[in-house]
Amino acid sequence: MRFLIHRYNPEIDKKPHMQEYTLDGFHSGDMLLDALFRIKEEDDSLSFRRSCGEGVCGSDAMNINGRNGLACITPLKSLKEPVEVRPVPGLPIVRDLVVDMRQFYHQYRSVKPWLTVHDPEPETEYLQTPEQRDQLDGLYECILCGACSTACPSFWWNPDKFRGPAALLQSWRFLADSRDQATAERLEELEGAYRLFRCHSIMNCMDVCPKGLNPTKAIGNIKKMMLKHLV
Amino acid sequence: MSALNIERRQFDTLVIGAGGGGLRAALQMAEAEANVAVVSKVFPTRSHTVAAQGGMNAALGNVMPDNWHWHMYDTVKGSDYLGDQDAIEYMCRAASHLVVELEHAGVPFSRLANGKIYQRAFGGQSRDFGGEQAARTCAAADRTGHAILHALYQQNIRAKTHFFDEYFAIDLLKDDDGYILGAVVLCIETGEPLIIEAKTTLLATGGVGQLFRTNTNARINTGDGIAMALRAGIPVQDMEFFQFHPTGIAGKGMLITEGVRGEGGYLTNKNGERFMERYAPHAKDLASRDVVSRAIAIEVREGRGCGLNADHVMLKLDHLGPDVIKKRLPGIRDMAMTFAHVDPIETAIPVFPTAHYTMGGIPANRYGQVVVPLAQSAEEPIPGLYAVGECACVSVHGANRLGGNSLLDIVVFGRAAGNHVIEYLKENRYHRPFNESMVEEAMKRIGHWQKTGDGESVDGLRDELQKAMEQYCGVFRTRDILSEGVEKVRGLVARTKDARLKDQSKVFNTARIEALELENLMGLGLATVECALAREESRGAHSRVDYPERDDEHWMKHSLYHTDGRIEYKPVRTKPMTVDSFPPKPRVY
Numbered sequence: 001m002r003f004l005i006h007r008y009n010p011e012i013d014k015k016p017h018m019q020e021y022t023l024d025g026f027h028s029g030d031m032l033l034d035a036l037f038r039i040k041e042e043d044d045s046l047s048f049r050r051s052c053g054e055g056v057c058g059s060d061a062m063n064i065n066g067r068n069g070l071a072c073i074t075p076l077k078s079l080k081e082p083v084e085v086r087p088v089p090g091l092p093i094v095r096d097l098v099v100d101m102r103q104f105y106h107q108y109r110s111v112k113p114w115l116t117v118h119d120p121e122p123e124t125e126y127l128q129t130p131e132q133r134d135q136l137d138g139l140y141e142c143i144l145c146g147a148c149s150t151a152c153p154s155f156w157w158n159p160d161k162f163r164g165p166a167a168l169l170q171s172w173r174f175l176a177d178s179r180d181q182a183t184a185e186r187l188e189e190l191e192g193a194y195r196l197f198r199c200h201s202i203m204n205c206m207d208v209c210p211k212g213l214n215p216t217k218a219i220g221n222i223k224k225m226m227l228k229h230l231v
Numbered sequence: 232m233s234a235l236n237i238e239r240r241q242f243d244t245l246v247i248g249a250g251g252g253g254l255r256a257a258l259q260m261a262e263a264e265a266n267v268a269v270v271s272k273v274f275p276t277r278s279h280t281v282a283a284q285g286g287m288n289a290a291l292g293n294v295m296p297d298n299w300h301w302h303m304y305d306t307v308k309g310s311d312y313l314g315d316q317d318a319i320e321y322m323c324r325a326a327s328h329l330v331v332e333l334e335h336a337g338v339p340f341s342r343l344a345n346g347k348i349y350q351r352a353f354g355g356q357s358r359d360f361g362g363e364q365a366a367r368t369c370a371a372a373d374r375t376g377h378a379i380l381h382a383l384y385q386q387n388i389r390a391k392t393h394f395f396d397e398y399f400a401i402d403l404l405k406d407d408d409g410y411i412l413g414a415v416v417l418c419i420e421t422g423e424p425l426i427i428e429a430k431t432t433l434l435a436t437g438g439v440g441q442l443f444r445t446n447t448n449a450r451i452n453t454g455d456g457i458a459m460a461l462r463a464g465i466p467v468q469d470m471e472f473f474q475f476h477p478t479g480i481a482g483k484g485m486l487i488t489e490g491v492r493g494e495g496g497y498l499t500n501k502n503g504e505r506f507m508e509r510y511a512p513h514a515k516d517l518a519s520r521d522v523v524s525r526a527i528a529i530e531v532r533e534g535r536g537c538g539l540n541a542d543h544v545m546l547k548l549d550h551l552g553p554d555v556i557k558k559r560l561p562g563i564r565d566m567a568m569t570f571a572h573v574d575p576i577e578t579a580i581p582v583f584p585t586a587h588y589t590m591g592g593i594p595a596n597r598y599g600q601v602v603v604p605l606a607q608s609a610e611e612p613i614p615g616l617y618a619v620g621e622c623a624c625v626s627v628h629g630a631n632r633l634g635g636n637s638l639l640d641i642v643v644f645g646r647a648a649g650n651h652v653i654e655y656l657k658e659n660r661y662h663r664p665f666n667e668s669m670v671e672e673a674m675k676r677i678g679h680w681q682k683t684g685d686g687e688s689v690d691g692l693r694d695e696l697q698k699a700m701e702q703y704c705g706v707f708r709t710r711d712i713l714s715e716g717v718e719k720v721r722g723l724v725a726r727t728k729d730a731r732l733k734d735q736s737k738v739f740n741t742a743r744i745e746a747l748e749l750e751n752l753m754g755l756g757l758a759t760v761e762c763a764l765a766r767e768e769s770r771g772a773h774s775r776v777d778y779p780e781r782d783d784e785h786w787m788k789h790s791l792y793h794t795d796g797r798i799e800y801k802p803v804r805t806k807p808m809t810v811d812s813f814p815p816k817p818r819v820y
Binding site for chain 1: 273274276277278279281282330331334335336337339340341342343344345346347348371374377378381382385386388389420449450451483485486562565566569570572688689690691732733734736737738739740741742
């Protein structure tokens with residue numbers, strides 16, 4: 001199988017280039033991450049992030065044949081050759097397939113992604129009906145891999161101002177939580193032309209999310225709630 | 232690079248590792264207004280707590296009557312009487328409060344119709360000291376670890392904990408009086424070392440599942456903190472006890488939660504027989520993990536395995552119906568479809584026992600203090616050093632951990648250690664100077680990998696170690712096989728000294744990190760196989776074919792392995808805090 005892998009080592013390379021590797025002997029069911037491990041065995045200078053290898057830690061988001069995804073759950077047999085692997089777009093490249101995610105994490109922190117309750121705490125759990133809890137499905141599962149935000153043109157143009165789909169999904173995760181009491185603060189924080197409203201429903205985010213989540217829908221829900229909140 | 236040129240930062244307290252244990256401790260300390268640094272080799276939510284599925288035990292009694300004391304009994308029995316009963320009592324008593332705390336922190340637990348936290352049955356659980364099955368495991372679908380880890384990270388952002396993301400810890404700093412005073416770490420992005428001075432250091436670096444070829448663990452689980460402790464002269468405890476989870480996806484290793492069996496799934500062999508009825512007539516598929524793993528291994532060994540190579544068994548859950556599977560087990564359904572190419576709504580999942588959890592680790596007491604045998608006592612605290620979670624050995628899990636007790640362990644002892652650190656800081660207000668030669672030692676470790684020329688590769692040595700551990704130190708063990716294993720691993724340890732890296736660059740050099748991890752794996756692999764050879768009995772996960780019985784008279788004791796290869800032993804703490812001791816009994820499920 002032929003692979004073209006994005007290579008860039010700032011200590012050596014003036015500019016990035018694509019390096020070709022050809023490997024055989026894959027097992028059926030092997031994932032792109034298995035191929036990257038094989039390449040790294042031959043060439044230990046290839047750098048990429050990885051950890052759980054099963055799609056729950058969110059380390060190995062990359063751009064695979066032009067589309068963001070997780071290397072560990074992308075089957076090799078689903079990929080057209082040569083397989084082009086690049087870092088996720090829109091963030092500064094540190095090396096090879098590794099990007100600097102500070103901007104992404106900053107936007108995540110900016111939506112204050114923690115449960116906020118102003119009432120005194122009871123000694124037992126807050127009660128939440130199964131139906132109320134169902135509202136969090138499709139939201140809390142986010143693994144912060146960054147595939148969505150780095151597939152979003154609005155985030156590419158304004159990564160410092162637009163919160164981006166991942167952060168906004170988290171914002172909605174708390175707005176939708178029956179236990180949370182910071183609705184007004186959360187909505188106020190998102191006011192203005194950029195933070196929320198730069199989303200133009202291009203829907204790349206939902207298209208690439210490796211967990212099948214739908215940030216566009218969450219953003220739509222925030223917009224609706226904001227309108228209701230205003231009137 | 233001389234020690235004087237290395238950048239230095241000072242914090243009240245340093246936490247190494249940002250899984251649930253490290254983050255729970257950091258939160259406790261940050262909320263007490265300590266200045267907390269958390270060092271993690273990955274961004275915190277990539278830590279392996281994220282992969283925990285089934286849930287966290289606490290006798291909330293939301294589904295049926297329950298009692299922390301029954302939980303304690305189950306944990307002591309599950310540990311095959313190697314667990315320390317004071318720590319187990321502490322953990323089980325604290326459990327309900329800590330689940331409520333997590334819920335208040337935002338964890339999206341699944342819910343019962345009355346709005347309370349959903350609880351499911353898990354292995355080794357009983358009511359009334361060995362009676363009927365309990366339902367004690369609090370769950371957020373089958374993504375409980377993810378839900379807990381993210382909530383704890385979120386709360387730490389709120390509390391303004393200072394994170395050093397993608398920094399790799401090299402070694403601990405000490406002074407000549409034995410105080411631990413921080414660590415030398417390496418910024419992965421720049422390749423530059425950094426000295427973090429701290430009045431206390433807490434190790435929360437997780438387990439060492441990467442010792443074995445087929446495992447449920449993340450690639451990052453290389454036992455870094457345990458190996459650092461060993462290099463700092465601290466013996467490691469009970470390393471021979473390594474848990475094999477009964478249901479990893481066959482041939483691949485991804486975890487399929489015990490919650491599947493808790494929800495009513497069961498195992499079958501090639502004849503379609505529900506074979507656990509023969510091994511554990513009462514608890515059946517919800518017997519302890521060591522029992523179920525051995526049963527599967529025996530089924531396969533005796534020719535009743537499934538598949539072309541008769542090398543696995545099947546985990547059947549289609550009878551639970553699509554609603555239960557989609558609602559309660561959505562994550563493992565994804566996992567089965569991605570990696571085993573079956574939809575469990577229709578087809579059983581091929582499974583086999585898979586290396587999962589390090590019961591052993593850094594000896595610690597129930598305050599999270601690292602304790603070592605000194606002249607004064609068998610458990611003398613090392614000033615300024617703490618360990619919690621899978622890297623620690625408190626020991627609440629003894630010879631076999633119960634499912635649902637690891638998420639509990641990390642939050643209970645993360646919090647307890649945080650509280651103890653806060654007290655320690657009141658009495659130790661100022662930074663003590665550390666011994667500068669420690670920095671030179673740590674830099675030598677890095678410098679070693681700057682040697683160029685011919686040498687074996689890190690990947691090749693790691694593969695050989697993982698295969699050796701699987702072959703010589705697996706589910707069933709004998710003296711002959713273990714002796715060969717010791718020789719083999721000793722040889723690998725020696726060869727590691729002559730391994731070489733090709734990539735000598737600094738920026739995000741993951742090959743260098745993997746080399747440092749390999750050194751950690753090698754040290755712990757040797758500790759594991761040496762202790763397994765020494766322990767001439769069968770207890771919990773340590774199953775010696777040549778010594779098939781538990782031997783309480785000679786072996787109801789913890790092993791302590793020193794870096795020079797010496798093994799000593801210390802007694803199990805059989806006296807609980809307030810209740811009567813549970814004396815050893817034959818362990819049947």
